Amino acid sequence: MIRVIIPGPLQALAGVEREVKLDVAGVVTQRSVLDALEAEYPKLRGTIRDQVTQTRRPLVRFFACGEDVSHDGMDAPLPGEVASGKEAFYIIAAIAGGLGRGPQDGHPVALGGAIQWEGSASMSWVIWASVL
């Protein structure tokens, strides 16, 4: 059983709790976890990875055992602690800062700086400055 931590806005969208549990067949990778997640909760399709390209959204990151595994590749095996359910697989949304566009009028909107931290079972933390 894989444990997945869902970011707040997606909990409301999909009607799920912060942590969901999934059965994942075969090698436990980002792709197989997301496949299982989207199959169980179809409303999450397109929210974590692009519907067409299947690539991770730029302001979404993946953490496992206190490490940022976002760039490890969709098909890289996740740590054994995640595969065994001892540790959760974290899907994290940036507290995004930097420069965004105001809708419909095209004016840049400064959103301020950004720090994100997220506790895991091992109490690791991450500081992450991001650009929207």
Next chain:
Amino acid sequence: MSDVRVLVGTRKGAFVLTSDGNRQRWSVDGPHFGGWEIYHLKGSPVDRDRIYASQSSGWFGQQIQRSNDGGKTWEAVGNKFAYEGVPGTHQWYDGKPHPWEFKRVWHLEPSLDDADAVYAGIEDAALFRSGDGGKSWEELAGLRGHGSGPRWQPGAGGMCLHTILLDRSNPGRMYIAISAAGAFRTDDAGKTWKPINRGLRSDFMPDPTAEVGHCVHRIAMHPSRPGVLFMQKHWDVMRSDDSGDSWHEVSGNLPTDFGFVIDVHAQEPETIYVVPIKSDSEHYPPEGKLRVYRSRTGGNEWEALTKGLPQQDCYVNVLRDAMAVDALDKCGIYFGTTGGQVYASADAGDNWKAIVRDLPAVVSVEVQTLQ
């Protein structure tokens, strides 16, 4: 007496405002989808309780929401917008080719005769259609296939298809507008498209009268006269009397002809409304006075409508999808501001009152007249 339902999209959620036909006392319901950008909501003309909403987020992408009970409850439907074939490239800000990439849905236009059919105008600019209530979406690829697509370029707000006008008298005819490509028309239900930008002049372009590249902000049409179109361009208020084949300027005595919204009175097809904005770098009303301008002559001669609107220290913007009219007599006019106010006039613009003052920045306003 008819009731009125105003659908408001904001940067942090959707709101549903309702009143009886007197339009003096309003109830405010929301936010729906709190924290998400709601670029647009619009109800079906066939089924008043069927409403479509575009919900998006810089983090989590695009959702399409559908309500079957007038906005009380919502259901996420299909959000897969895949361009047909190899998307190709358009121009980027620096003039270099840039691949077409889906970003968000700017505008949803429900069909005039089928509650399950709805069009979506998206960024990067393309037109999609759903025939199953929003569950699945298919591109009307003839628009991007027109041949001018590689020359389209984003405006400062992105390369968005923001206006979709359906012609009740001619089911095959549809108008769309893109920033910054211009206006296009189809006469065969979206299979083929023609740019309709003759008469537009955009001095920022190397060729100011080019076939495409114009930053059209909004087009409006009265259903009884579908060949007459009114346009708020980046600069210039324009009019066409031949279904867009040619345009002429009707800015007349406006204090500035920059702006975003334009709309037509429900019963008087020559009465039109704009909200002048100072300039493309100063997105607020001139002199800090929020004024709607009305022309009863289809343009050129404009009068300022100010009663009930702030006439000092007002520096909000009114975005392109943020004005609408109801179908009552007298015609109600509604608009929302980036300061979070939604203003209503129950007498065609003579007097205004804020329905609500402190919403998140308003992106879109639509009105349903509930018979």
